[in-house]
Amino acid sequence: MSNISGRYAVAGIKASDVDGFITNQPLNDAHRSYAVRMANMARMHPNYATDLALGGATPIAMVQNAVMAIEAGMANTVMCVHARKRGTPDPSPGNPIRHGDEHWEEPWGHFSAVANHAFAAQRHMYEFGTTSEDLAHVAVATRKHACMNNNATMRKPMTIADHQASRFICEPLRLFDCALESDGGGAVIVTSAERARDFPKKPVAILGMGQHHPHFSLMDAPSLTTLGGKKSSELAYKMAGLNPKDMNFAEIYDCFTITTMITLEDYGFCKKGEGKDFVKNGRIEVGGELPVNTHGGLLSQAHIEGMLHVTEAVRQLRGNEVEPERQVKNAKAGIVSGHGGSLCMHASLILGAL
Amino acid sequence: MSETSDSRGRAVAKVKPFLEELEAKPFWANLCEHKLTDYEWKQLSGRGIVYSFVNYHRAWHPSYEGKTPYNVSLVDLDEGPRLISNVIECPTEQVKIGMPVQVVFEDNEDYTLPKFRPA
Structure with missing residues (x-):
């Protein structure tokens, strides 16, 4: 097993324990600083926040980024949220992000x-x-x-x-x-294995x-x-x-x-x-x-x-x-x-x- | 329609020196060492082969309504660069990977596109 085995984990948790917040960058409408906006709407005040844009690699990159933030000592417990609204027409289409080619x-x-x-x-x-x-x-x-x-x-x-x-x-x-x-979303919490033991749900190891x-x-x-x-x-x-x-x-x-x-x-x-x-x-x-x-x-x-x-x-x-x-x-x-x-x-x- | 000797061949030629540089040096060297003026126009043969192709059965843009199925191909030019283009003057079911093609410049009202026909 690697040196990170068991040190970080994905678990259930209370919102007040979250001090890191990572989101995807919405593709259908360009938003600036989306993670901070979402954290603010959830009345969270994270010590670490960023939004990521690696297309379908984003949710995994979020978990990886959370591990790095924890490893660097910038956060203890990071929420990774990915949402998407593509299943129903948007009543007010925004400015889709273009890839440049x-x-x-x-x-x-x-x-x-x-x-x-x-x-x-x-x-x-x-x-x-x-x-x-x-x-x-x-x-x-x-x-x-x-x-x-x-x-x-x-x-x-x-x-x-x-x-x-x-x-x-x-x-x-x-x-x-x-x-x-689809329209929908999902989230995972990444934290240290030590903290995860205090959370109600059984964690898994990264x-x-x-x-x-x-x-x-x-x-x-x-x-x-x-x-x-x-x-x-x-x-x-x-x-x-x-x-x-x-x-x-x-x-x-x-x-x-x-x-x-x-x-x-x-x-x-x-x-x-x-x-x-x-x-x-x-x-x-x-x-x-x-x-x-x-x-x-x-x-x-x-x-x-x-x-x-x-x-x-x-x-x-x-x-x-x-x-x-x-x-x-x-x-x-x-x-x-x-x-x-x-x-x-x-x-x-x-x-x-x- | 015109052949490769047309001055519009520049649209195809411009990418070549850029890609040579990319292959020869790490990307930051390109960014650091070169200005846009370092690139030069170069005449290409206009020949290539089909690397892959697809047939669109759905029109993503209104201008393609009624024109499906239509071909879009990845064409490897003999000099190296790969382009996204169309194989025309050929039924879609006859386009094959590895097929030799030759550039054809398609004139539109205010723009010209390099497309390809069987060589």
């Missing part, structure tokens, strides 16, 4: 995350022979877990045929390859952390089939002193089915190009070799940019908080991935039961 993209009709990931899917198909039907297995397994989750949006079972009959959005990706758009960002612009990507998750997970495994075989489950950022498949390969659960076989035959379902996205993921539970992947991992490790049919038996350690931007940003988090 639009002038190289939009004049040729290139918009949206789905198209960036469709480029990656097309490459994966070309390099490894992956098919749309292979991707369907990711969507179907994820939906099975959502059907067991009382707090999931999509609870109607899906078949491979349903996936194959869904319309193309940006070929080769279909509607059922795409995440939901064992390993990593980030890697191989490019920013899609046009500069060194690869579309090996992403930042490879290096990021290697850093996290090294810090934790664990390897992929030690993981009892994985909560993998699944903005699109192809993201799940590429990340499972990058995280070392199978060889590069073998994701298409790994995701079949129940292997990624609860009860299988590596349960993946036990809450239903962004694909079928809700899209809160991965914060619910973090909270789900915590619940799995506490052992008594999710519906029994989707509880991973004897869950001791699990890995969480965050992935953002034009397939460019990645963060990894390994959590363990205490």
Whole structure:
């Protein structure tokens, strides 16, 4: 185990104990100093505050940032909050944050995350022979877990045929390859293990952390089939002193089915190009070799940019908080991935039961 | 439509020296050592290959209503840089990864776009 093993933890807590506050930067409307604004609205007066903008890697980066703030002695107990409003139209649209490459993209009709990931899917198909039907297995397994989750949006079972009959959005990706758009939020508290013992809920340990960002612009990507998750997970495994075989489950950022498949390969659960076989035959379902996205993921539970992947991992490790049919038996350690931007940003988090 | 010898080739050429510098030095060296005037225009061949491609079945912008499905491709120019562009003058189902393409400059009312057709 690493030197940080057991020193920081995620736990339940009273608002008055919080002295650090981290939020995401809202994408649909530019806000200055959002974390301080949110803390102020909650009548909190933190000693440490910041908002982070690493797309779908943000919730994990928040936890990592909280650990660093605690380690530096700037805060004792940090609240990490991630909220999103994309499921219903905004009555007064604000000023969306732009990424700065639009002038190289939009004049040729290139918009949206789905198209960036469709480029990656097309490459994966070309390099490894992956098919749309292979991707369907990711969507179907994820939906099975959502059907067991009382707090999931999509609870109607899906078949491979349903996936194959869904319309193309940006070929080769279909509607059922795409995440939901949701209104919602989630939060975790990070504190020292010593303090966590005084809190009412059972804490879990933060064992390993990593980030890697191989490019920013899609046009500069060194690869579309090996992403930042490879290096990021290697850093996290090294810090934790664990390897992929030690993981009892994985909560993998699944903005699109192809993201799940590429990340499972990058995280070392199978060889590069073998994701298409790994995701079949129940292997990624609860009860299988590596349960993946036990809450239903962004694909079928809700899209809160991965914060619910973090909270789900915590619940799995506490052992008594999710519906029994989707509880991973004897869950001791699990890995969480965050992935953002034009397939460019990645963060990894390994959590363990205490 | 015009070929690569057109002076509008500059739109494609400008990125090349910049990317060479990026590969040769750490990024801070670029930021510290170079002014915009250090870059020069360079004529490119206009040839490239398709690195990846997608077909849009949904119009994100009103100007694409009724034009779906349409192709967007990542094109690797022979000289190195990768561009997001369109493969035109070719049915979308015939676009393939690795396909050689040649630049075509598409003139619009007040702007010109480099697009690509099968070479």
